Amino acid sequence: IIANIVKTFKYIYGLRFEVQGLENFEVEGPCVIVSNHQSILDMMGLMEILPDDCVQIGKKELLYTGPVGLIMYLGGVIFINRKSTSNAKTVMSGVAQTMLDENVKVWVYPEGTRNGNGDLLPFKKGAFHLAVQAQANLFTVLYSSFTSFYNPAKKLFISGKIRVEVLQPIETKGLTAEDVADLTERCYCTMRETFFRLSGTAREPLASRHNGLLPDP
Ligand SMILES: CCCCCCCC/C=C\CCCCCCCC(=O)SCCNC(=O)CCNC(=O)[C@H](O)C(C)(C)COP(=O)(O)OP(=O)(O)OC[C@H]1O[C@@H](n2cnc3c(N)ncnc32)[C@H](O)[C@@H]1OP(=O)(O)O
Numbered sequence: 001i002i003a004n005i006v007k008t009f010k011y012i013y014g015l016r017f018e019v020q021g022l023e024n025f026e027v028e029g030p031c032v033i034v035s036n037h038q039s040i041l042d043m044m045g046l047m048e049i050l051p052d053d054c055v056q057i058g059k060k061e062l063l064y065t066g067p068v069g070l071i072m073y074l075g076g077v078i079f080i081n082r083k084s085t086s087n088a089k090t091v092m093s094g095v096a097q098t099m100l101d102e103n104v105k106v107w108v109y110p111e112g113t114r115n116g117n118g119d120l121l122p123f124k125k126g127a128f129h130l131a132v133q134a135q136a137n138l139f140t141v142l143y144s145s146f147t148s149f150y151n152p153a154k155k156l157f158i159s160g161k162i163r164v165e166v167l168q169p170i171e172t173k174g175l176t177a178e179d180v181a182d183l184t185e186r187c188y189c190t191m192r193e194t195f196f197r198l199s200g201t202a203r204e205p206l207a208s209r210h211n212g213l214l215p216d217p
């Protein structure tokens with residue numbers, strides 16, 4: 001019900017979604033889906049391709065937003081306290097078991113916060129721990145940059161097109177906690193490349209950005 005309501009908002013805002021690779025989602029069983037998170041507009045992009053039986057990880061503060069919090073609660077959103085790593089990790093390790101028991105998919109924004117500056121923030125590791133703990137497939141989804149049509153700082157919000165790509169799943173069978181850092185890094189590189197390709201922006205050298213050798217754009 002929520003998805004169908006939110007999916008109509010694109011007509012009001014004049015947004016078009018061009019989705020590629022949706023057939024990759026046609027796999028039964030639990031999985032973890034990670035995607036980039038630029039703004040609240042992502043709720044439209046999320047509902048556009050949301051598979052059945054999929055819940056999201058959200059920050060606890062959203063639970064206290066009145067009707068929206070209630071809708072999210074009823075929709076099965078898993079709330080975590082981002083300020084407490086140990087608390088968040090406890091919640092997330094329970095999620096791995098629930099995923100398997102109840103056959104659900106979990107959608108995580110691994111940047112952990114909204115980021116609309118035309119690049120990806122470094123990833124948090126929770127989503128990747130979750131995939132490894134559940135030995136479930138990991139899907140990556142990318143939404144092209146909104147900056148050309150949506151920029152709150154410049155008071156810009158016009159109609160526009162969002163390109164979406166669902167990439168091939170990554171298997172985590174046989175991986176252990178030791179492989180999580182590597183898995184995270186691999187996903188980050190692929191997702192960043194895909195993000196720039198979809199957005200039509202030039203790719204900046206990753207290593208120099210990471211070392212802080214280049215200033216932020
Ligand atoms: C009428 C219409 C109405 C319409 C209404 C519409 C309603 C819509 C309804 C429904 C849509 C709902 C949509 C919801 C959207 C919500 C969006 C958000 O809220 S985004 C923010 C929250 N999301 C996250 O933060 C991501 C998840 N975060 C994580 O996974 C983090 O990793 C976290 C919190 C678990 C820890 O974060 P750390 O900041 O401490 O950083 P780290 O580097 O990841 O972890 C620190 C150490 O802990 C280990 N660690 C992390 N998780 C672990 C685990 N599970 N097990 C073991 N170790 C773990 C890591 O390996 C790392 O250790 P080493 O540096 O490697 O040594």
Ligand SMILES: CCCCCCCCCCCCCC(=O)OC[C@@H](O)COP(=O)(O)O
Nearest residue numbers: 009039040041043044059062068112113114
């Ligand atoms: C305008 C089209 C969408 C219409 C939906 C209206 C209902 C509101 C839905 C609430 C979902 C909120 C999702 C969201 O984007 O939360 C913020 C967190 O991710 C990150 O928090 P922050 O960047 O760290 O503050």
